[in-house]
Amino acid sequence: MQSGATTNSDNPSASAGPLAPALCVSxxxxxxxxxxxxxxxxxVVVLHAFQMLCPACVSHGLPQAMKVHRTFAQSDVAVLGLHTVFEHHDAMAPHALQAFLEEYRxxxxxxxxxxxxxxxxAxxxxxxxxxxxxxxxxxxxxIDRQGMVRLKHFGNIEDLALGALLGQLIAEPAEGPQQSSPSTAAGDSTGAPTPIQHRAT
Amino acid sequence: MQSGATTNSDNPSASAGPLAPALCVSxxxxxxxxxxxxxxxxxVVVLHAFQMLCPACVSHGLPQAMKVHRTFAQSDVAVLGLHTVFEHHDAMAPHALQAFLEEYRxxxxxxxxxxxxxxxxAxxxxxxxxxxxxxxxxxxxxIDRQGMVRLKHFGNIEDLALGALLGQLIAEPAEGPQQSSPSTAAGDSTGAPTPIQHRAT
Amino acid sequence: MQSGATTNSDNPSASAGPLAPALCVSxxxxxxxxxxxxxxxxxVVVLHAFQMLCPACVSHGLPQAMKVHRTFAQSDVAVLGLHTVFEHHDAMAPHALQAFLEEYRxxxxxxxxxxxxxxxxAxxxxxxxxxxxxxxxxxxxxIDRQGMVRLKHFGNIEDLALGALLGQLIAEPAEGPQQSSPSTAAGDSTGAPTPIQHRAT
Amino acid sequence: MQSGATTNSDNPSASAGPLAPALCVSxxxxxxxxxxxxxxxxxVVVLHAFQMLCPACVSHGLPQAMKVHRTFAQSDVAVLGLHTVFEHHDAMAPHALQAFLEEYRxxxxxxxxxxxxxxxxAxxxxxxxxxxxxxxxxxxxxIDRQGMVRLKHFGNIEDLALGALLGQLIAEPAEGPQQSSPSTAAGDSTGAPTPIQHRAT
Incomplete structure (x- = not known):
C-alpha cells in the first residue's frame, strides 16, 4: 500500500474514454x-477507491470525499466509496470495514x-x-453526466484542482451536445467528450 | 479588521450583475x-482584496490566491491582488506593501x-x-470571461468550493451566447449570465 | 469509541500514586x-493506549507517540503502545493490528x-x-523513572504541554530522594513524588 | 529575511553561559x-525575537509564543517578544508594529x-x-530562573522539543544548588548550569 501514499506522474486529464465499467460489488x-x-x-459520479488501512486514504482521500459529499448538491454529484482490498485481505474484511465506517462516520x-x-x-x-x-x-x-470516465487519478489530488474538475463536469449538459445537434458530428466522428485539462500541481 | 476573519452569511451566488467596475489603482x-x-x-479574473496586516488574508486568502495562480493556466485565469486599506493606513502604505510582497514572495x-x-x-x-x-x-x-461580476465573497472560502466555481466559469465560452443568437438582443434581461450556484459550506 | 475523540475535563496532574500496575500482554x-x-x-515511560480504528488515535495520538519516540533519547524515554480493544473486537484482532502497524510504519x-x-x-x-x-x-x-504513575490523560493533549511534562520527568533523578535520605522512611507520606502540575489548555 | 524561514544546524543546547545581556529597548x-x-x-524567560513581516515568525514563531503564554503559569514562565528589525526598517516602525500587535491580538x-x-x-x-x-x-x-542564557535557537522549533526544554528549566530551583550547598563547589569551579540537551528533530 506504500504506493498509495505517492502521487502519480501521469496526466490525470488523459482518461477520457468509453462508458465507465459496471461496478462489481459483493x-x-x-x-x-x-x-x-x-x-x-x-x-457526476465521484468514485473514491480506498482501503481502510491505507494511511493516505484515511488522512486525505476519505476526508476529501466527505467534503465533496457535503459541498455539492446530490442532484449534481454522487459520491461513492469503493473498498478495493488488494492486500491484508484478512484485516480488511467487510465486518472490519463496517466498524471503520461507523467510527469514521x-x-x-x-x-x-x-x-x-x-x-x-491467486x-x-x-x-x-x-x-x-x-x-x-x-x-x-x-464519471461525467453521460457515464463516461473523465479522470482516473492515483494518489492525492488538491481540493482546488478537484473542485475545478467537478465544476467543469457539473457545467456540462446531461444530454450530450453531439446527440442534440447532429451537425456537430462533422469532423468529430467519435463524439467523445473532451478530456479534462488541468495543470499538474 | 476583525470582521475580515469571519465568513459571511449571505449567499455568495447572488452576485451576478453588470460589467465589473473598473479598477481605480494608485x-x-x-x-x-x-x-x-x-x-x-x-x-476569468480572480480579484483578491486584502490588507497586508489582516491575519485571515495572510493565513488563508493570499496563500489561496497563490495556489490559484499556480494551478490554472494563465490563459484561463488571471489572478490580481487588490490592496484595499481601510484602517491602519499609516502602517500599510505602498512602501510597506512592497516589503510585504517581497517577504511573502x-x-x-x-x-x-x-x-x-x-x-x-474623511x-x-x-x-x-x-x-x-x-x-x-x-x-x-x-469576474467571468465576459467581464461580469459573478461572485463577491467576504471571508474565507474553501478550496473545493472555489475550485468548483472556477471550473464552471472556465467552462463558459469567452463569447456570450447572446451574441451568437441575435434574438437575445441588447436589453434582453434573459441574456444575463446565470449566477453561480454552490451550496454553502 | 466516540468518547475517544473528546478531551477530558479532569485534572491530568492528579494522577500521582503508587507503582504503575504491571502490563498484562497477550x-x-x-x-x-x-x-x-x-x-x-x-x-520515563510513555504508555500510549489506543485502538487501531479510533480516529483520534490515528490522527493525533499515534503520530504524537511517534514524535516522542523520535525526539527523546531512548535512554531517557521509552515509548510503548498498548492496544486496548474494548469494542469492535472482531475488527481489531492481533492480525489486523499487525497490518495496521506495518501500514502506519x-x-x-x-x-x-x-x-x-x-x-x-462478558x-x-x-x-x-x-x-x-x-x-x-x-x-x-x-510513568516516572521510579516506576510511579504521574499522569493519566484521556483524549488529546497538546505537544507543548506533553513536552513540558516529559521535560520535568526527565529532569528527575532515577534514584528517588527518599532513598538518599533515610528519614523519609517507607510509609512516610511525604516521600511521594510531586504530582505534575500543568495548566489546562 | 529569507534566512528566518530556515532552521539552524547548530546545536541548540550549546548556549549555556553567563548572565543574559540586558534588553536595550526603545x-x-x-x-x-x-x-x-x-x-x-x-x-524562566522565553524571549521571542521576531519581525512583523517575517513569514516564519507570523506563521510559526508568534503563534508558538502565544501558546507558551497560554500554557504555563506566569509565575513559572515569562514570555517576551522582541521586535528585532534588521531590514525594511521603514515598513516595520513602531507605529506599524502597534497595528500588527492589535490585529494579531x-x-x-x-x-x-x-x-x-x-x-x-550604518x-x-x-x-x-x-x-x-x-x-x-x-x-x-x-533564560533560566537564575538569569542564564540556556538556549539560543534560530528558525522553527517543534512544540514538543520546546516543551521539554521548558519543563526541564521550570523544574530547576530558583536558587542555584551551588549557592545553597557550598560543598558541591568542589570540582565545579564554574558553577555553570548544565546546558540543555535535546535531540535534534
Missing part, C-alpha cells in the same frame, strides 16, 4: 439497495469491490479495481 | 504596466486601491473597494 | 522479547492488552486498561 | 512599565529592540539582537 454499506452507475446517469454509500473469482491468493486485486485498471489506493475516478 | 506591483479589466476580457500582480479623494480620514474605504461594495478583507471577486 | 509487536515495566525502571514496541479472562462479551475492557482505570482511547500514561 | 507594548530581566529573576509584552546608535543605514542590526548574537528571525532565547 456488499453495499450506507445504501438501502444496490446502486448501479446507470441509475446515476445524469449526475462516513455517510456516503460504500461498495465492497468483489474479490477475484479465483480468490485473493489474484489479490478485486474485480472492479481491475476493470478500471487502478494502480493503488487512494484512487479517484470521475 | 500603483501596481509585479506588473510591467497598468492592467485594466478590459485587457483581461476573455479570461507574492508573484501575481497587486494593485494598490486608490484612496478616497477626500482622504482616508473616507477610510478606498475607491475600488467602495465601487465593488466589499464588506472587509479578505474578499474574493470572480 | 502479544508484543516490534519487540524481540516481552517488555516489563521493571526492565524500564530508571527511564509504527516502530516502537506495541503490546496487545490481554482480554478479560471472562471473554470480551467484559469488553481488557485487563491492563482496567487495572489503569483508563476511560477510553486515546489515553496517555506517564 | 519602546514597550503590552506593558505598563519597562521590564528588566532582573525583575524576572526566579522565572498578541497580548504578551513586546519590546522594540533599540536601533544601533549609528543608525540602521548598522542595520539593532542593539539587543547584536548583544545576543542572533542570526535572524525567528529566534528563541531561553
Amino acid at each position: 456488499r453495499w454499506f450506507n445504501a438501502q439497495a444496490d446502486i448501479s452507475l446507470e441509475s446515476l446517469r445524469g449526475r 462516513i455517510s456516503f454509500p460504500v461498495a465492497v469491490d468483489r474479490p477475484s473469482p479465483n480468490g485473493p491468493l 489474484e489479490p486485486v478485486p474485480t472492479t479495481m481491475r476493470a478500471y485498471e487502478l494502480r493503488g489506493t487512494p484512487s479517484l475516478v470521475l | 500603483r501596481w506591483f509585479n506588473a510591467q504596466a497598468d492592467i485594466s479589466l478590459e485587457s483581461l476580457r476573455g479570461r 507574492i508573484s501575481f500582480p497587486v494593485a494598490v486601491d486608490r484612496p478616497s479623494p477626500n482622504g482616508p480620514l 473616507e477610510p474605504v478606498p475607491t475600488t473597494m467602495r465601487a465593488y461594495e466589499l464588506r472587509g478583507t479578505p474578499s474574493l471577486v470572480l | 502479544r508484543w509487536f516490534n519487540a524481540q522479547a516481552d517488555i516489563s515495566l521493571e526492565s524500564l525502571r530508571g527511564r 509504527i516502530s516502537f514496541p506495541v503490546a496487545v492488552d490481554r482480554p478479560s479472562p471472562n471473554g470480551p462479551l 467484559e469488553p475492557v481488557p485487563t491492563t486498561m482496567r487495572a489503569y482505570e483508563l476511560r477510553g482511547t486515546p489515553s496517555l500514561v506517564l | 519602546r514597550w507594548f503590552n506593558a505598563q512599565a519597562d521590564i528588566s530581566l532582573e525583575s524576572l529573576r526566579g522565572r 498578541i497580548s504578551f509584552p513586546v519590546a522594540v529592540d533599540r536601533p544601533s546608535p549609528n543608525g540602521p543605514l 548598522e542595520p542590526v539593532p542593539t539587543t539582537m547584536r548583544a545576543y548574537e542572533l542570526r535572524g528571525t525567528p529566534s528563541l532565547v531561553l
